[in-house]
Every structure is written in structure tokens, then in C-alpha cells.
Amino acid sequence: MPERKPRKAPRTVKTVFVIEADDNVGTAVGEELIRKGDTVTTAGRVTDVTLKALADIPYGHKIALRPIRKGQPVIKYGLSIGTATANIKAGDHVHIHNVESNRGRGDLTAKGKVKT
Amino acid sequence: MTEFYGYVRPDGSVGIRNHILILSGTVYANKLCAHVANLIWGAIAIEHPLGRTQVKPDLRMTRRFLSGTASNPNVGGVVVVDHFQELGCTAEDIAADIAPTGKPVMTVNIRRSGGLIAATEKATRYAMEIARQLSDQRRQPVPLSSLIFGMNCGTSDTTSGLASNPATGYCSDRIIAEGGRSIMAETTEWMGAEVWLTSKAVSQEVADKIMAGVADMEARALASGEDIRGSQPTGDNILGGLTTIEEKSMGACKKAGSSPIVDYLDIAMPPGKTPGLYVMYGPGHGAESISSIAAAGAQVLVFSTGGGHTVSHPIMPTIKVTGHRESWELMKDTMELDVSGILRGEITIEQGGQMIFDEVLATCNGRLTKSEILKDDNSFAIHRVGISI
Numbered sequence: 001m002p003e004r005k006p007r008k009a010p011r012t013v014k015t016v017f018v019i020e021a022d023d024n025v026g027t028a029v030g031e032e033l034i035r036k037g038d039t040v041t042t043a044g045r046v047t048d049v050t051l052k053a054l055a056d057i058p059y060g061h062k063i064a065l066r067p068i069r070k071g072q073p074v075i076k077y078g079l080s081i082g083t084a085t086a087n088i089k090a091g092d093h094v095h096i097h098n099v100e101s102n103r104g105r106g107d108l109t110a111k112g113k114v115k116t
Numbered sequence: 117m118t119e120f121y122g123y124v125r126p127d128g129s130v131g132i133r134n135h136i137l138i139l140s141g142t143v144y145a146n147k148l149c150a151h152v153a154n155l156i157w158g159a160i161a162i163e164h165p166l167g168r169t170q171v172k173p174d175l176r177m178t179r180r181f182l183s184g185t186a187s188n189p190n191v192g193g194v195v196v197v198d199h200f201q202e203l204g205c206t207a208e209d210i211a212a213d214i215a216p217t218g219k220p221v222m223t224v225n226i227r228r229s230g231g232l233i234a235a236t237e238k239a240t241r242y243a244m245e246i247a248r249q250l251s252d253q254r255r256q257p258v259p260l261s262s263l264i265f266g267m268n269c270g271t272s273d274t275t276s277g278l279a280s281n282p283a284t285g286y287c288s289d290r291i292i293a294e295g296g297r298s299i300m301a302e303t304t305e306w307m308g309a310e311v312w313l314t315s316k317a318v319s320q321e322v323a324d325k326i327m328a329g330v331a332d333m334e335a336r337a338l339a340s341g342e343d344i345r346g347s348q349p350t351g352d353n354i355l356g357g358l359t360t361i362e363e364k365s366m367g368a369c370k371k372a373g374s375s376p377i378v379d380y381l382d383i384a385m386p387p388g389k390t391p392g393l394y395v396m397y398g399p400g401h402g403a404e405s406i407s408s409i410a411a412a413g414a415q416v417l418v419f420s421t422g423g424g425h426t427v428s429h430p431i432m433p434t435i436k437v438t439g440h441r442e443s444w445e446l447m448k449d450t451m452e453l454d455v456s457g458i459l460r461g462e463i464t465i466e467q468g469g470q471m472i473f474d475e476v477l478a479t480c481n482g483r484l485t486k487s488e489i490l491k492d493d494n495s496f497a498i499h500r501v502g503i504s505i
Contacts, residue, residue: 096354
């Protein structure tokens with residue numbers, strides 16, 4: 001029997017916190033920072049997701065648990081906290097560069113594009 | 117049925133403390149009140165910079181806060197002191213507001229007493245007589261339904277909405293399930309979470325009142341010439357990972373737990389008799405917010421914080437909880453609970469909520485908060501709705 005080559009271990013396994021079952025983002029609140037390439041698992045309401053971080057995720061920031069298409073809601077606390085402004089891949093950093101608020105958009109009302 | 121040992125007042129309300137309050141009616145009676153409180157065992161002074169030359173709505177707000185605080189069941193008896201006469205907010209006016217509670221109330225006017233030294237003597241004698249009466253009172257077993265539970269958050273960060281706020285909400289649900297009432301204030305932090313909040317309202321009427329409250333607070337912010345939403349989330353919040361105002365407000369509103377909202381209250385007004393969650397109009401200012409909740413009659417408050425806190429009300433024990441391990445290590449001198457295990461997956465939100473519930477119950481039975489032990493009662497503040505003139 002040929003000797004089995006040991007599988008390469010992931011760099012590090014880190015955990016993100018998920019507050020509601022239908023959330024599509026998790027929050028990095030572990031004591032070690034998540035680095036690009038780390039294997040990430042989930043704690044909280046969702047415990048069965050494993051993914052690879054596609055970027056560094058600073059403490060308190062969010063990571064996508066599954067793909068979120070441009071125009072789709074970002075769900076945290078089981079509710080929309082904003083809309084994706086770009087296609088987001090599972091493992092991407094989710095923040096102001098790819099999410100916009102739907103509230104208090106005086107800029108849009110000023111342009112006559114009321115967003116509600 | 118859960119019970120705790122409390123002081124039953126003549127009106128049937130239940131205190132978890134038995135303080136003698138030396139209540140200053142006006143800024144010019146503050147130090148007299150502080151001196152008397154230093155002389156008398158079990159006395160606490162309430163001092164503040166108001167009670168004079170306020171526009172009428174603002175003066176009425178001051179009276180509401182002072183009378184409400186003295187009427188709180190944690191206060192066993194009151195000495196109210198004023199210096200001359202402020203129409204609409206005299207020591208007699210405040211005493212008349214407190215009278216329906218049936219607790220002993222005495223008034224002292226500095227001028228009519230013949231000056232500061234004579235008034236100090238009079239207030240000290242009154243306080244001593246009340247202290248003798250209160251020392252005869254014993255704690256009795258009462259149902260948990262006697263409790264009005266206050267909730268507030270402050271110096272929030274990403275851990276607040278994920279750990280300490282939902283755990284506080286779980287504790288609130290437990291208390292409501294036993295027939296108690298909870299109050300959540302801070303209207304500023306409902307902005308962006310109104311749809312979720314109003315979905316919890318028991319009626320369209322309550323939902324409409326919540327929406328009107330948010331619109332009013334927003335209008336006040338706009339009247340200042342600053343758009344509150346232009347800076348929400350703040351730069352700090354964004355650095356900490358909060359992306360939108362919706363996310364920030366949703367975190368704050370997690371204190372509401374899963375109970376329906378039975379009514380909306382104006383600031384510092386007592387809730388009705390129906391058990392359940394009440395939301396109260398008020399600012400995000402921590403000391404004003406918890407003082408409004410104490411003036412509404414809450415006997416105990418849980419303050420959920422990310423960064424750690426010293427906030428503590430003079431007569432309403434203020435239990436401080438964080439979900440941030442580093443904040444706990446830095447600020448545990450004035451904090452009771454660390455629920456950061458929720459974020460490490462070591463405990464569930466329910467288990468964290470149970471820790472808070474157990475701490476609330478122990479505090480109701482007489483366990484002192486760290487801030488009470490350290491006499492760090494720093495957080496009495498009156499909300500202002502007008503100017504000094």
C-alpha cells in the first residue's frame with residue numbers, strides 16, 4: 001500500500017460569529033485576527049459553515065458566508081443592514097466598499113432618486 | 117414563580133434598596149443636601165444644576181425627573197430642600213408629587229428656616245427621624261412581577277450587538293415571562309431599526325407612536341443644524357466594522373429581546389400595569405437616559421457596554437455587562453459581568469442572559485454593585501428641552 005501523502009494543513013482555523021440563522025455575513029470577534037487564506041468556521045446560530053478568507057478581516061468586521069449578488073441585501077441580525085454594491089464572494093470582506101445604506105440617503109433624495 | 121426579597125411600600129410598589137433621599141430642589145441647595153447626606157446613615161443626596169430660570173417646559177421636565185426619582189420605590193423616605201421659591205418647582209410642589217406613594221416626605225426652605233445653618237439642622241433632624249422609621253423595615257418575599265427592569269447601552273462596539281445586548285434582551289424576556297415590566301429608551305438608536313421595532317408593537321397605535329418618536333428625535337437633531345445621519349455610523353464605528361446606521365441601530369435594539377412592545381412612554385413617565393416591554397422616548401446620553409428610566413420607577417438597570425463603563429445611578433443599582441474581554445480586564449473595577457464567552461462560542465446567548473438574570477436577582481435581594489460599594493454614584497442627569505433664561 002503506498003504511503004499516503006499527508007494533506008497540507010490549513011494555515012490556521014479561525015472562527016467568526018453568526019447571530020441569526022439566515023445571516024449571510026459573520027463577524028470577526030476572535031482574539032486572533034483573520035488573515036487572507038485562513039480557514040474560517042462559524043460559531044453562534046450557524047455552526048456548519050467552513051470557508052476560506054479571501055482577504056484580511058479586521059476585528060469586528062464582517063465576512064461573507066455565501067455569495068451575495070450586487071443589489072441583494074446584506075443580512076445581519078436576520079435583517080437587511082444594507083445592499084451589496086458589487087458581487088460579493090463567500091469569504092470576501094464585507095464593508096463600506098461593497099455595501100450601501102438604505103437609510104438617511106439625503107444624497108439620493110436631492111438627486112430625485114428616492115430610495116426607500 | 118421566582119421571588120425576591122424587597123421593601124414593600126405603602127402603595128404596593130417594591131424597593132430593592134431603602135435609601136433616604138436628600139433631594140435638592142435647586143442648584144443653590146446642592147451642598148446643603150450633600151452635607152446632610154454625609155451626616156446621616158443610609159442617606160443619598162441628589163444634586164443637579166437646575167431648578168432656576170428655566171423656560172417652563174424645561175422646568176416641568178426638571179420637576180418630572182426630581183419627583184419621579186424620589187417616587188422610585190428604592191427610596192424609603194425623602195427630605196426635599198429648596199432655597200427661596202421657584203414657581204412650579206418648589207420643595208412643596210415636589211413633595212406633593214411624591215405624596216401618593218405614601219412614603220415619608222419632609223420639606224425644608226433655606227430662607228424660611230432662617231438661613232443655611234438653621235436649614236441644615238432642620239434637614240438633618242428630619243432625615244434622622246426618617247432613618248429611624250426606615251430601619252424598622254424588613255425585606256419581604258415578593259414576586260418577580262414587582263420588578264421594573266431598565267436597559268441601556270453605551271460606549272457600544274461590535275461586541276454589544278452580538279453578545280451583551282442580546283443577552284440583556286434574554287434577561288428582559290425572562291422577567292417579562294414572570295409578569296414583570298422592562299423599559300428600553302434611547303430613541304436616537306432606534307433610527308434604522310424602526311421596521312423591526314414596530315413589528316414587535318402590540319398594536320398599530322403603539323407602532324405609530326414609535327415612528328412619531330423617532331421622527332421627533334430626528335427633527336430635534338436636524339434643528340441643531342447638524343444632520344445626525346451624516347455622521348452615523350461614525351468614523352470609529354466604521355473602523356470597528358459597523359458598515360451602516362441600520363447595523364448600528366439593530367445592535368442597540370437587540371436589548372429588546374423577543375417580547376412584544378406593549379406601549380410607548382414619554383421620557384421619565386411610569387409604565388402602565390400591563391407586563392411586557394415598554395419603549396421610552398429619550399436621548400442617547402447615558403446618564404440622562406438611565407435617570408429617565410429611574411424616574412419612571414425602574415428598581416434595577418442593566419447597562420450593556422463594549423468599551424467598558426463607570427455609569428451608575430445614585431438610587432437605581434446599575435449592573436454593567438460587557439462582551440469585550442479586553443474592556444472587562446481594563447474596567448472590571450466598576451463592572452459586574454463578562455459575557456465575552458458568547459463570542460468565543462463557550463457559552464450561548466441564553467447562558468449569558470441567564471448570568472445577567474442571576475446577577476439581577478441577586479442585586480434585587482441586596483447584593484451591592486461595585487459602583488455602589490465604591491460610592492461612585494456619578495450618573496444623575498436631567499434631560500433638557502429648553503434653555504436657561
